[in-house]
Amino acid sequence: MTASIKKEFLPSRRTILTGTAMAGAAMMTGAAPSFATTRRSAPHVPSMGKGLVLPVAEKTTVSAATVDLSHLPRVKQEMVMPPMAPKHEQVATGGPKIVEVSFVTEERLMVVDEDTDAKIWALTYNGSVPGPMIIVHEGDYVELTISNPENSVFEHNIDFHASTGALGGGGLTHVLPGEEAVLRWKATKPGVFVYHCAPGGAMIPYHVCHGMNGAVMVLPRDGLKDGDGNALTYDQIAYIGEQDYYLPMDEDGEYIQYESAGEDYSDSLDAMRTLIPTHSVFNGAVGALTGENALKSKVGDTVLMIHAQANRDTRPHLIGGHGNFVWEGGSFTDSPQTGMETWFIRGGSAGAAMYTFEQPGVYAYVNHNLIEAVLLGASAHFVVEGEWDNDLMEQVVAPRPMGV
Incomplete structure (x- = not known):
């Protein structure tokens, strides 16, 4: 399907692009008052490739008891660009x-591979x-303000795997273009966790496979x-998010170029159904x-490598080094594995x-699926x-002709 044809299937920027029955937004503020979340009725969304029709949300109300947290101090954590971590x-x-x-x-146009113009x-x-990356301690509260600019094409939300309830907060953070929501959740489980966008239906893998994911460390x-209760400290964090992309190609094997966000929707679903990524980066x-x-880094420095993959299995390996301490499943409640390759x-x-x-x-x-490392990025x-x-x-001996 060409780019010009695909435009016929795209709703306007004001159409609610959601496929979930949880299309509400909650505003939870300082003293955690009772809140009500109303699911708005979404207009019918036209078929978007192979007959996909996104369902209409129903109206409902959710309420909760007041929790007074006014006695707790508030700190603002400045977000930084990966692979860096916040202070x-x-x-x-x-x-x-x-x-x-x-x-x-x-929603921005990004170059995946300069060599192939992907x-x-x-x-x-x-x-x-x-x-x-967000970093807090067990018992802290994360209070996220999520804003969706007026010029966005899509509705967005966020599902925190580290949180408890309402689809990880995904059911309370649906924001249309021009809206914002505030969600607060308590960090009760120490470890590292994924977060990602989850608007509903086919939009979930579409958003995740277009880069809308990240990590929280509690x-x-x-x-x-360590396993004996001795303190472990690090000098730096390397925050690595592994992303699988499924970029549509034309009949000549060239990557299709699109003029705006969402224009690739139908083609991307077809590419994603193959389960074979064009890139793993x-x-x-x-x-x-x-x-x-x-x-x-420097010899003697200890690095904590945080590796997140929101969609596919992966096998991290440090060539020339090891995992001295590894929390493979992400839980800091469990003792780390040691000496892993x-x-x-x-x-x-x-x-x-x-x-x-x-060593330097x-x-x-x-x-260490080396096909993905070497061929896919x-x-x-x-x-x-x-x-x-x-x-x-x-x-001991540098390479030389045999028999010398």
Whole structure:
């Protein structure tokens, strides 16, 4: 289907693009008053490729008891671009806090691979793939303001795997273009977790596979520990979001170019049904964490690698290093595994691994499905400075002709 034909299937910018029966928005403020969420009746959405009709939401009301949190201090956490992490304490000082964060949804054209001119109209939180990382401590409250600009094409929301109730908050955060909502949830489970957009129906994989996902880290209040209860600390965080893309191609095998967000909807669903990604990349694009964009570190530094994949299984591996401590399933309540060569992150989850660099040089951090690492783009580099240790590795004889 050509771009010009596809336009006939797209609703206007004001049409509610939702496929869920939870198309409400909740405004939950400081003292957590009772709230009501009204599901708005959505107009009929025209068929969008292969007869898909998005269902109409029904009106209903949700209420909850008042919770007084006015005694808790409030702190604003400034979001930063991945692979960086926001400023935070590894060990919490004081009691629980309300941590305020802000997400603005942005639908933007992104280059996936410059060499092949592969591009996508990415759906993002704060303009990045993955979305920013949020870091809090167990017992804290996350209070998110999610804003959807007037010029957006789609309705958006957010499902926090770290939260409890209302589809991870997805049922309370549906925002149409020009709307915002405020959601507060309590961080009760220490670990690393995925968040993603989940408007409903086919829009869920469409949004996730267009980059609308990220990670939350909930630290224990007394910090990370090994299996014996000893404190574990890190010098830096490397936040890696692995993204599978399914970019439509024309009959000549060239990537189709689209003029606006949503124009690729029908073609993308066809490509996604193959379950074969055209790209599997770290942090949004091929080369996003290699070359000039490589992660920097030093011998003796300990890095906490947070790896999130909202859709497919992956197998992180640090070539030339190890996972000294690994929370493969993401739970900090459980003792970490130790000395791992490769670990497994299930689709729809995040995991963490800690390693202290012992040698200088370039380390490749890859999905050890090497087809995805080498051919599809799932690779990052750490460039580590320091002194070489011949006791750990030494080139006894350099390559030379045999028999010399």
